[in-house]
Amino acid sequence: MSEELANHYRSIYSPSELEEIWRTLEVQIHPFTQVITLEDKVVRRLDEPAKRFLAHKFMSHVMQSVMFVCDGTSTPGGTNNKRWFLGPPKFFTAGGGMVIKVNGGDAFWAFPSEARIQTATVPMPILPPTNSQVRVPRPPNAYILYRKERHTLVKSANPDITNNEISQILGRAWNMESKEVRDHYKEMAEDVKRALLEKHPDYQYRPRRPNEKRKRSRRSTRSRDDANSHSPRNGNIADTSTGDEMEAI
DNA sequence: GAGAATGAAAA
DNA sequence: TTTTCATTCTC
Numbered sequence: 386m387s388e389e390l391a392n393h394y395r396s397i398y399s400p401s402e403l404e405e406i407w408r409t410l411e412v413q414i415h416p417f418t419q420v421i422t423l424e425d426k427v428v429r430r431l432d433e434p435a436k437r438f439l440a441h442k443f444m445s446h447v448m449q450s451v452m453f454v455c456d457g458t459s460t461p462g463g464t465n466n467k468r469w470f471l472g473p474p475k476f477f478t479a480g481g482g483m484v485i486k487v488n489g490g491d492a493f494w495a496f497p498s499e500a501r502i503q504t505a506t507v508p509m510p511i512l513p514p515t516n517s518q519v520r521v522p523r524p525p526n527a528y529i530l531y532r533k534e535r536h537t538l539v540k541s542a543n544p545d546i547t548n549n550e551i552s553q554i555l556g557r558a559w560n561m562e563s564k565e566v567r568d569h570y571k572e573m574a575e576d577v578k579r580a581l582l583e584k585h586p587d588y589q590y591r592p593r594r595p596n597e598k599r600k601r602s603r604r605s606t607r608s609r610d611d612a613n614s615h616s617p618r619n620g621n622i623a624d625t626s627t628g629d630e631m632e633a634i
Numbered sequence: 635g636a637g638a639a640t641g642a643a644a645a
Numbered sequence: 646t647t648t649t650c651a652t653t654c655t656c
Contacts, residue, residue, distance in 0.1 A: 523651040528640035533652050540653090548654045552638035559640070574642090590643050592649035 396434035403438050406431075410439065410471075414446055420472030428453070428469045440471065449473040521585045524578040527570035528559050 396403055406427070413421040421443065431439070440451050454470045525533065532555045539551050546554075559567070582588055 523642085523649090525651050526641045529650095529652045532639070536653055547638090547656085548652095549636095549638040551653075552640090554639090556639035578642090590650085592644060594645075594648080 396438060397432050398435050403435060406435070407439055407442050410443075414443075419447055420470050423453075423469040423471060425455075425467040425469060428455075443471055447473055519585070521581065521588045523590055524581050525574060527567060527574045528556075530573050530577070531555065531559055531562075531570045 398406070409427075410421055410423065428436075436453060440453070444451050451471055451473055454472075456468045456470075532552065535555055535558070536551060539554060540546060543550075
């Protein structure tokens with residue numbers, strides 16, 4: 386990945402040289418490091434691709450876009466005491482400026498008007514999501530596969546039918562199917578699940594709890610009764626018949 | 635986003 | 646035991 390990254394940025398430095406520069410900065414990184422410092426002489430030698438390379442490396446730590454900032458002061462005598470910082474923009478542009486203390490070093494006041502922003506924010510490159518970032522959909526169960534396979538068939542035979550009606554029809558059909566047919570779809574579901582786990586060994590079903598983000602309405606008593614009147618299912622929801630089972634989002 | 639079905643899986 | 650979420654697509 387690193388070499389690939391360095392090649393991608395096409396710096397005047399070789400990939401190994403870029404890695405070497407990064408290693409000198411990497412020592413500053415601890416779990417809570419948000420900003421790192423760079424010596425002016427180092428930064429002056431960097432070309433833009435090299436800066437992007439370093440920014441990219443640091444981004445993978447802070448998981449945010451980062452930018453180079455220079456506090457840009459030179460003493461009257463010409464002594465260069467410029468300091469460079471690399472970190473997320475919020476650390477440099479917070480209203481009224483803010484104190485940044487890097488790894489126990491001197492505090493640095495970064496006023497938006499004073500700190501010279503040397504390079505534009507380096508946006509997070511769009512990289513293919515890692516396996517852990519991919520949202521893996523839940524494997525379908527036997528009925529879902531059965532419904533999926535027959536959905537188009539039912540729809541073409543009854544063009545005006547609604548999806549809810551298709552679900553009702555196929556729900557009844559499913560309950561009337563022979564054991565062989567149901568077993569066939571059960572095996573298919575197991576195959577799909579096996580393939581999913583092979584591709585994503587860490588996959589685990591993680592349903593959100595009712596207080597997380599959105600609540601789904603519980604299956605209404607009436608709809609369940611309707612279904613039961615045609616094809617009873619082993620309902621596992623207590624039939625409270627309160628009529629107020631619909632929950633707001 | 636709800637709804638209509640079923641069922642696996644988590645809490 | 647209860648809830649979510651896989652599928653599909655209309656409202």
